[in-house]
Amino acid sequence: MMPIALLAGLLFANVDVATVLKKADDNAVRFTDLKMTTTMVVDDQGSTKTAKFETFQKGEKRFVKFLAPADAKGMAVLIEEGGSSFVYLPQFQKVRRIAGHQKSQGLMDSDFSNEDMGSSRFAGGYDATLVDATDKVARLKMTPKAGTESEYESLVVSVDLENFVYIQIEYFVSGKAVKRQTRSDIKKVTDDFFMPSSILMEDLTRPHKTTLTLDNVAANSGLADSLFTKQALERQR
Amino acid sequence: MRAWLRYVIWLSLIVVAFGAGRFLVHSPQSLTETTGLAAVDAMTATAKRFALADAALWVVDGGPAGLFRPDALRELAGQTKGLGKTRLCRSVIAITELDDPVSTDEGTEVVPLIPEIPSSDAAMQMLRARVLSRADLVDQLVSSDGQRALVICLLQRPQAEMTWVPASPRLTQWTRVDARATAAMLGGDLQLSAVLMAALALPLMLLLQMYEKRYMRRFSVWGALSLGVMVILSSVVTWRSMLMARDGFATVLGGRAFYAARQLDLVTKTSTTALVTVTGDFTTSSGLRSLEQTCAELGAHGSVACPTDVLRRAASALTGDAVLPATDEQAKQLWFLLGDRPELSLLFTQDRQHALLRLRGKFAAVPGGTKLPASLASLYAISRALRSLVASGLLLAVAGCVAAAWLGRRFKWGSFPLATAFAVTAFACPVAMLSLALLTLSAWTVFASLAATSITMKDLE
Numbered sequence: 001m002m003p004i005a006l007l008a009g010l011l012f013a014n015v016d017v018a019t020v021l022k023k024a025d026d027n028a029v030r031f032t033d034l035k036m037t038t039t040m041v042v043d044d045q046g047s048t049k050t051a052k053f054e055t056f057q058k059g060e061k062r063f064v065k066f067l068a069p070a071d072a073k074g075m076a077v078l079i080e081e082g083g084s085s086f087v088y089l090p091q092f093q094k095v096r097r098i099a100g101h102q103k104s105q106g107l108m109d110s111d112f113s114n115e116d117m118g119s120s121r122f123a124g125g126y127d128a129t130l131v132d133a134t135d136k137v138a139r140l141k142m143t144p145k146a147g148t149e150s151e152y153e154s155l156v157v158s159v160d161l162e163n164f165v166y167i168q169i170e171y172f173v174s175g176k177a178v179k180r181q182t183r184s185d186i187k188k189v190t191d192d193f194f195m196p197s198s199i200l201m202e203d204l205t206r207p208h209k210t211t212l213t214l215d216n217v218a219a220n221s222g223l224a225d226s227l228f229t230k231q232a233l234e235r236q237r
Numbered sequence: 238m239r240a241w242l243r244y245v246i247w248l249s250l251i252v253v254a255f256g257a258g259r260f261l262v263h264s265p266q267s268l269t270e271t272t273g274l275a276a277v278d279a280m281t282a283t284a285k286r287f288a289l290a291d292a293a294l295w296v297v298d299g300g301p302a303g304l305f306r307p308d309a310l311r312e313l314a315g316q317t318k319g320l321g322k323t324r325l326c327r328s329v330i331a332i333t334e335l336d337d338p339v340s341t342d343e344g345t346e347v348v349p350l351i352p353e354i355p356s357s358d359a360a361m362q363m364l365r366a367r368v369l370s371r372a373d374l375v376d377q378l379v380s381s382d383g384q385r386a387l388v389i390c391l392l393q394r395p396q397a398e399m400t401w402v403p404a405s406p407r408l409t410q411w412t413r414v415d416a417r418a419t420a421a422m423l424g425g426d427l428q429l430s431a432v433l434m435a436a437l438a439l440p441l442m443l444l445l446q447m448y449e450k451r452y453m454r455r456f457s458v459w460g461a462l463s464l465g466v467m468v469i470l471s472s473v474v475t476w477r478s479m480l481m482a483r484d485g486f487a488t489v490l491g492g493r494a495f496y497a498a499r500q501l502d503l504v505t506k507t508s509t510t511a512l513v514t515v516t517g518d519f520t521t522s523s524g525l526r527s528l529e530q531t532c533a534e535l536g537a538h539g540s541v542a543c544p545t546d547v548l549r550r551a552a553s554a555l556t557g558d559a560v561l562p563a564t565d566e567q568a569k570q571l572w573f574l575l576g577d578r579p580e581l582s583l584l585f586t587q588d589r590q591h592a593l594l595r596l597r598g599k600f601a602a603v604p605g606g607t608k609l610p611a612s613l614a615s616l617y618a619i620s621r622a623l624r625s626l627v628a629s630g631l632l633l634a635v636a637g638c639v640a641a642a643w644l645g646r647r648f649k650w651g652s653f654p655l656a657t658a659f660a661v662t663a664f665a666c667p668v669a670m671l672s673l674a675l676l677t678l679s680a681w682t683v684f685a686s687l688a689a690t691s692i693t694m695k696d697l698e
Contacts, residue, residue: 044577071573086344091570092556097344109577206327 015133015161017140018123023164024157025121030193031219033058037067039213042110049108061228065236076236078228088233095233111179111201111210115151116171122157125150136161152178160186163194177204189219286514286586287593295388296504303383305365310354317388326390328579332368332378335580338554345554373546376597380504387504391579506597513594520572520589521565528592529561535596542595544584551575 034057042049052068062079066072074090085098122128126142133139142155153175158168165186171179183196199212226232297316299309314333321329337350350368355361365383369375379386515531518524525545532543545561551571553559562568572589575581585592 069573071569075570075573087555089555089570089574091562091564091567094556096555096557097346098555099344099346108573208327 015130015138017128017130017138020138020159020161020164021123021128021140024159024166025123027164027192027194028120028166031057031190033221033223034189034217034219035221035223036217037215039215040108040110041211041213042108043209043211044109045207051108056223056227058223058225058228063227063232074236076233078230078233080228086230086233088236090236095230109208111203111208112212113151116179116181116201122155126155131156133161137167165194165196167196179203187217189217193219286591287583295390297386297388299384299386301384303365304379304386305361305368305383307354307356307361310351313386313388314351314354320388320390326392328391330378330389330391330580330583332374332386335374335378337367337371338550340553340557342557347554373542373550376504376506377542377595378504385504389583391582513596515592515594516590517592518590519585519592520569522562522568523565525561525568532594535594538596540597542597544592544594547581547584548575 035055037052037054040051040053042051050068051066051072053064053066056063056065060079060081062077064077064079066075076088078086078088080086086095087098088095122142125145125148127145128140128142131139131141137158138161139156139158142157144150144152144154152171152173154172156170156172156177157166159165160167163186165183167183167186169181170177171181180202182200182202183198184200185197186194187197189195195214195217197214197217199214200209201211202209295316297304297313299306299313302309304310304313310333313331317329317331317333320326321334333351335350336347339346339348350371351364355364368379369381369383375381377387378389513535515528517527519528525548529543529545532541532545535541548561548571549559551574552562555571555574562571577587583593
């Protein structure tokens, strides 16, 4: 084992894990604010369901407004710093706080759990080790640090070394990959901020997948803080 | 009679007895849907509609001390998590896997029903009280005494790993909630009867040979032929049962499936539960209210687990009020938020046009006109007791046969009446077993027919 480990060390010597992780984390939030339109398609063995929503983000705060399907049109969700969520249900004219645990099932049986949706940066909650690397992509094994609550035993993230964008995340439970997120069609949003236009999450235990297509992406457009408040949700009435 | 011909007959009979059931087990692809009993067909349709046909069920027994102990709960949680990680289940439904939305004035907090295994007795008692206070779970996923829990595994398709059986001795063998499990049970028992007959054949042949020598008559040929008729009859019924069963594996379980059905009954009271399909448009407010009205009407015939309870709980969690949606738009929004939660597939079809009611009671007069014998549970117990008696009778017959053969050889005596009495006893046992099995089958047919009773809104208007 030792010679192989040494060889791997020599081969990957030019990849500094901490630096790669920091650059990728920084790129994930290299904006003051962000807005985009997302089309979500949930594919369950060929049977599909579609939802469309606008997302506004500033720091850790997010405001999501549903455009489709008709049953959900007008519904809005506010996610505050710290993870508190409030939902506005137009047909009931009510704003309610919703707190879910990490494993809570995603909307429309999507393959994104609360934890998956919330994890855009990894350095704070995970210990990283290098799995392998080429001159274009580095693969890092991320193990949750003590105190980090996670439904996964570990993740293997692939980082594009050109733009420092996370392009793939594999989720492991009991040593087996259970889900795989693939981010593709990377686009330049600002001079130094790159984002995927398509995100595919596959459930590796069953024929089920969710695709997010991101359109109308705009960064640093000066979103007001007042958008990210309960009052803004109530104004949806 | 030539010796070789006699051996060929015996060998054929034994091969038929042992092989009849096994043929289809090794050729599962040859299993077809039943086209026979209409009631079983109807039950199958109900099961398919509500994902019951694609569910494997486990009963976890916590023993006399109950499930609400750290080690028992830990084991249950371990098993359900383990199941969830296999490719066998697309979803696992059990008390250890469920969320518990807690509604407050401000909003809703969705927490796991069992967030962690309590370490203190007081905390464990609080958890027990919390779980057993959930009316939608008691007698569905956990027995009212807190001793047993039901684990439902919604199977992946294709079902490539159907032979997976958990290793834990606390888990009973899996079975299905539909009538096919019963057919499988009978198939297994009848298959067993063929095996017993084959076992009986050897000492019987010894005895008949003894009389053949003494009286110079060909008893053994006639004995073999009469036994052969029974074996063939039994094998045909076994084969028929296996056609009705979902797969050969379930059939092979035989008595175990019966035991599993009993265990299931202890948790969910299935023997006194009718599954009633209600048809309507449940995406609308009026459809949901009609469904609730149906539940109320059926309430006169027993206790009803109404699917609208789930919507009330959801409404309570999301809006603070445990009321059904007042408008169609509210109903649609609620359905959108509920999405495709696996537990919903057991209550509503995906198009929300059918709902499944669980009616528990004595069913004196269920709309639709089908009646279920109130003593079905007793019949179940009686049939089991009789079956034990039959098995004991067979064993006694075998023992008597061996004893008679030994005594006959030892003291060189015997009588034709003795041989006749023995033969009658020996053949009566399988006949009794067969009759009993058919009797149980007819009782279950009535049950299946009731269980599959489909009531449309039109019927009730």
